[in-house]
Amino acid sequence: xxxxxxxxxxxxxNRVGMTPSGVFELTKRNHNVYIQKNAGFNSGFLDEDYIxxxxxxxxxxxxVYSVADMIVKVKEPIxxxxxxxxxxxxxxxxxxxxxxxxxTNAMIESKSVCIAYETVEDADGSLPLLIPMSEVAGRMSxxxxxxxxxxxxxxxxxxxxxxxxxxxxxxLILGAGVVGVQAARMASxxxxxxxxxxxxxxxLRHVSDVMPNNVIxxxxxxxxxxxxxxxxxxxxxxxxxxxxxxxxxxxxxxxxEMRPGTVMVDVAVDQxxxxxxxxxxxxxxxxxxxxxxxxxxVANMPxxxxxxxxxxxxxxxxxxxxxxxxxxxxxxxxxxxxLAKGLNIVKGEIVYKEIAEAFDMEMA
Numbered sequence: 001x002x003x004x005x006x007x008x009x010x011x012x013x014n015r016v017g018m019t020p021s022g023v024f025e026l027t028k029r030n031h032n033v034y035i036q037k038n039a040g041f042n043s044g045f046l047d048e049d050y051i052x053x054x055x056x057x058x059x060x061x062x063x064v065y066s067v068a069d070m071i072v073k074v075k076e077p078i079x080x081x082x083x084x085x086x087x088x089x090x091x092x093x094x095x096x097x098x099x100x101x102x103x104t105n106a107m108i109e110s111k112s113v114c115i116a117y118e119t120v121e122d123a124d125g126s127l128p129l130l131i132p133m134s135e136v137a138g139r140m141s142x143x144x145x146x147x148x149x150x151x152x153x154x155x156x157x158x159x160x161x162x163x164x165x166x167x168x169x170x171x172l173i174l175g176a177g178v179v180g181v182q183a184a185r186m187a188s189x190x191x192x193x194x195x196x197x198x199x200x201x202x203x204l205r206h207v208s209d210v211m212p213n214n215v216i217x218x219x220x221x222x223x224x225x226x227x228x229x230x231x232x233x234x235x236x237x238x239x240x241x242x243x244x245x246x247x248x249x250x251x252x253x254x255x256x257e258m259r260p261g262t263v264m265v266d267v268a269v270d271q272x273x274x275x276x277x278x279x280x281x282x283x284x285x286x287x288x289x290x291x292x293x294x295x296x297x298v299a300n301m302p303x304x305x306x307x308x309x310x311x312x313x314x315x316x317x318x319x320x321x322x323x324x325x326x327x328x329x330x331x332x333x334x335x336x337x338x339l340a341k342g343l344n345i346v347k348g349e350i351v352y353k354e355i356a357e358a359f360d361m362e363m364a
Contacts, residue, residue: 001325002032004068006061007039010075012283014042014306017072017093019314020049022321027054031325036064043306065089072321074313075300076103087111088347090329092321094118094133096270097344098245098358104345111348113329117317118270119243119352120342127242128338129320131178132312134267136302138182138238141265142171144301145234146190148263148287148294155294156261158233161191168192169233174220174249174274176203179238179267181210187234188215195228225249230257237266237274243344243354245272252276252290260292269297 003026005017016039023033033055037047047057058064065071065084073093077085079102085091087110095116097104107114117129142160149169151157162168171187173180176198187194188211196207197220204217211217218224229235229250235258239246246268255277268274269281277290280299287296302309320339323332333340344352349364356363 001328002034002067002069003321003325004034004036004064004071005039006036006064006071006073006081008074008303009061009080010078010300010303013075013300013303015074015300015303015310015313016040016043016045016306017074017313018318018321019043019310020045020053020055022314022318023050023055024053025318025322026325029322029326032056034058034064034067036061040310043310045310070321070324072317074303074310076100077106079106082106082110085110085112088113090115090324092117092317092324094270095344097352097355098243099270099272101359104350104355104359104361107345108348108350112345113343113347114345115324115329115339115342116243116344116352117342119344120320120338121242122338129313129316129342132316133302133309134178134238134240135182136305136309136312137267138179139186140301140304141179141183141236141238141267142186142190142234144286144296144298145171145236145263145265148296149233149261151261153287153294154261154289155263156233156259158261160187160234170195170228170231171234171236172228172232173197173236173238174225175238175240175268176200176207176217177238177240179240180236181207183236183238183267184211184215188212192234195232197224197228220249222249226254226257229254229262231259233259233262235262235264237264237268237278239268239274240271241354243352245358246274248274248276250275250277255291255293258291258293261294263294263296266295266297267301269299273297
């Protein structure tokens, strides 16, 4: 199979769809891999590394899309790429269709085979291709939140871990999944007072079992959320509903109950966000302020640490890329129930229920 890896052209997206190591695994199986010139540069991988692994370097994104049977990316295609995608071409990437009707319609019109990293699902319900980026984003949410709590950036002027004689910041985390656990791990390690809310008691028990004493688990309800936001310094949204829009757990009216300079980091922004006031931002312009509350909602947080993120992503996507390359998408999905759940849009038809429901569209 001919596999193409283009440069990511989304704002400040520095990751790349495949490492040289991944290329080597494909070329030794007699597949052809085409890398756009300098595609890996911002992740720390040179064209020479890819050539040594057996790839062919192409100058333009148009050439990569034109030659490839399968495109392996990181983020969803954006408008300049829509016209480059061919009928029957496999596009394997993060899509997050439920948050964008424009993207959904564009991929329907392309007649391509869209396989979404974020809905590939193991038998136990886990999302193996989403986990490493959720781990990165969960840890980064605290790192970024701590920075934006600083007064020069309009935060409350609070040091996350406090100092002797001065209490630490209070961190409220909505969701006890991968993002929430990683955020709690980072925040607690810095000495913050951490409260994790979720409606899944099994997840809350896990938090209580593995976290230190400065992490408190609590059942999530609107009442409890409203109780905590009045004195929280940093609020992290990490709620995920597979393939669907995130629920709005913090509404616009709640902002008036928060202290000026409170920071909210919405890690669920890719799925529409779990704060009503969330709108996607970029690393170039990451924050905005509503009612004196600082909002951070960068839609590709792991793109700021591309070496770590690209390595972690290729670790989990490569086995599926190999299956698709060896067998073609139909046989690969027949043989892998996990990969079959990654099918979102196939040759102009929506095949994933949550996407159809998000936009009141028909499902194949």
